[in-house]
Amino acid sequence: MKFGIIGTGAVGKACAFATVMRGCASELVLLDRDRKRARGVVTDLQYGAILSLAVTVIEGDYRDGHDRVLSTGTYLDSLRFQFHLAKHLGVSPASVEALVIGEHGTSEVFLWSGARVGGMPADLAIACRDVAKVRQAVEQDVRYANITIIEGISASQLGIGMVPARIAEIVLRDERAVVPIGVFNPKFGVTLSMPGILGRNGVSRILEPAMSEEELQGLQRSADTLKAASRRIGALVDA
Amino acid sequence: MKFGIIGTGAVGKACAFATVMRGCASELVLLDRDRKRARGVVTDLQYGAILSLAVTVIEGDYRDGHDRVLSTGTYLDSLRFQFHLAKHLGVSPASVEALVIGEHGTSEVFLWSGARVGGMPADLAIACRDVAKVRQAVEQDVRYANITIIEGISASQLGIGMVPARIAEIVLRDERAVVPIGVFNPKFGVTLSMPGILGRNGVSRILEPAMSEEELQGLQRSADTLKAASRRIGALVDA
Amino acid sequence: MKFGIIGTGAVGKACAFATVMRGCASELVLLDRDRKRARGVVTDLQYGAILSLAVTVIEGDYRDGHDRVLSTGTYLDSLRFQFHLAKHLGVSPASVEALVIGEHGTSEVFLWSGARVGGMPADLAIACRDVAKVRQAVEQDVRYANITIIEGISASQLGIGMVPARIAEIVLRDERAVVPIGVFNPKFGVTLSMPGILGRNGVSRILEPAMSEEELQGLQRSADTLKAASRRIGALVDA
């Protein structure tokens, strides 16, 4: 039940905060190249932590290596999709099934064909005649969320801090929960975000959601975008 | 944040326990025709409650009436369906979408056509060739769960106690969560269990899940069964 | 994060329930000589557990031995003391410091001299002139709690089920929390209940609370009672 967080900037700080308050770790180790910064976050957090489940917050160093990498992928994008679709439907976001997959970026794919609430397809549940308009409005809200956040508080930090706290909890508790997450996908030959069964040993199985023809093409484009980016990074590394 | 529970038998006791531990109520009122019984539960529960979020547990009386009725319907049946399907899939039950609707009884309908995990249809996710066999095994596990419970501890109580604690939490917090719940269904002309948007004012909208032709027929049969039962009760009341 | 509970009667059942709902274990193993009973509790509990933090509940067997024993001692008695004193003071029981130590039985000692609320001695905080009368009323409420419970629901189960769930959480999280707990006390030469620092390795230190002369004598009598009982058991075992 020991968590480590590398980096204590705005996101790392929010992730540490969320981890303390979820109560999922009994020991939380914070690391930062700027040791004063890590020490500041530890010192500040440790007092308020007394009001939650017992947790020890300490500064760590880089000796404890890591050999497994997961990316939050489109987990936050999916939460945003759920949120804005739920607003149109007048329901709790947690009750909406809605996935964003592929790249965590502009080529990401909204799986509208599979979006549902209470087992009912979202398109049917939307109380508005012009479903296409609602789809557009929801996608726009998701895509422009960051702008509102950046205009207000410089950088997205709270939402994206809460996601890895939940991911770590899933791993630590070996939950085998299914969440959209970035892992290498052999079918597409690149790391992209798809729902996966997540537990102590990482993602044990990728689950491919039902997709419309159009969505599948979108995903292929997203994979191509990621492969091209990957090649550019490879070229840089080789150079 | 005041909850009342009527009846402090095995189920009421479990429901009171779950309510204290969820921390969703700040005042919990227990009622029972057998006042000694209610007093016993209150006395026993109030000490352990100190270890959870602050809650006052008191004995009440019947003067506080109620004017709204919800039935847990097939909420627990759906949890059981999720559980046993999740076991076959090797995932967390909370990650499985699987609904049982209609009667909370033998005519209930398993919505296999809409069962999914991570957006993937359950039938495709099942790693076994003989999907029909898995379906049958899962349904059997759900239907016979009560027998195992009754053979072991005389009566189902813990699971069914936790469900109304969660329902009350949804209502109190005005969550607008979507859960399978028993309300009057104008389309079928009878009270049956379907996913509904639940909040402070009860169920504001029934959501009709996608169904195969066979499932729809099953639901109609379930509605007919409930109507017949309803007529029998009406006849008894009139007599 | 694996818990085991031996015995699934009323207390074991409540303890399993509390463990699921605290969210402190990710795996809960239930054992009972009556395997049907254990299976019944597991089956019943596993469905409702979906509404809490992910936990796997399974039936176990006796092969996993245990080599360390803690007794809940006077933990529940202390919670009862806190509760009834808090009622007189009109405050939350969790804000009252009040200990019962010694035997978990009739010779137990109420540490009135150290009872406090917000750092204020309880005797001064009691708004009644006749402090002796309040003391007597509180002690009586604590001592007779069981009778009310037994008259209502046959046996104390809910409070006493919640206590070991909390103790196991303290051990699993290595909290080093200080709670009244039954361990061998070298000073008195017998196992009795005193505040101890509890963590992964059991009780690392017994803390002796401040006591009046009278309380100290009471504790000595309680130790003598326990030693006599211990000798009687030893004689039986030898016989």
Add this chain to the structure above:
Amino acid sequence: MKFGIIGTGAVGKACAFATVMRGCASELVLLDRDRKRARGVVTDLQYGAILSLAVTVIEGDYRDGHDRVLSTGTYLDSLRFQFHLAKHLGVSPASVEALVIGEHGTSEVFLWSGARVGGMPADLAIACRDVAKVRQAVEQDVRYANITIIEGISASQLGIGMVPARIAEIVLRDERAVVPIGVFNPKFGVTLSMPGILGRNGVSRILEPAMSEEELQGLQRSADTLKAASRRIGALVDA
């Protein structure tokens, strides 16, 4: 179960975060003169909030007035005292009773005479011969915590954000918990921090902790400091 937070700077943001994660509010309203800032925090927080208990986070305006003021007083100072004393004792901070009272500032008073762990006076529990040295080290750690925090992350924000979230929870749940809190103290004729019984109607009773002669004098000096500051502000307001 509606909370409002005025100001969404570093502290307001942390308080909003803590409120979402405690699950104590079902509706959280954020206000800031800089509306873009409030909107940024709301937008960022609302997505991650889906992973916690259902809560609606919205931007508000100043029309909803407030007519009651509490100050966090020395609540955080007391948590810091608990923390550093606990570290010396090798126990969980939540198990230590230690109060700081008076001014939230340099004249604050550490109530060493009443500091205890498991009912044992802290001075006796300290495993070091030179108790005076430990006292000095603990006080220094508490007094200089802010410097470490400021050097690392510019300003204290996480701990002080968690405290009002807890205070609001106490009020909303009408817990009648006893916490050090800043309210007008008729005995000293000024607003200073002392343990008080806190519930829906604010502080219903101030509890005066036991104090040594020296501590009492310190408290009088702290009250004098606050009165002098109060007079200076009054003179400014009158001018």
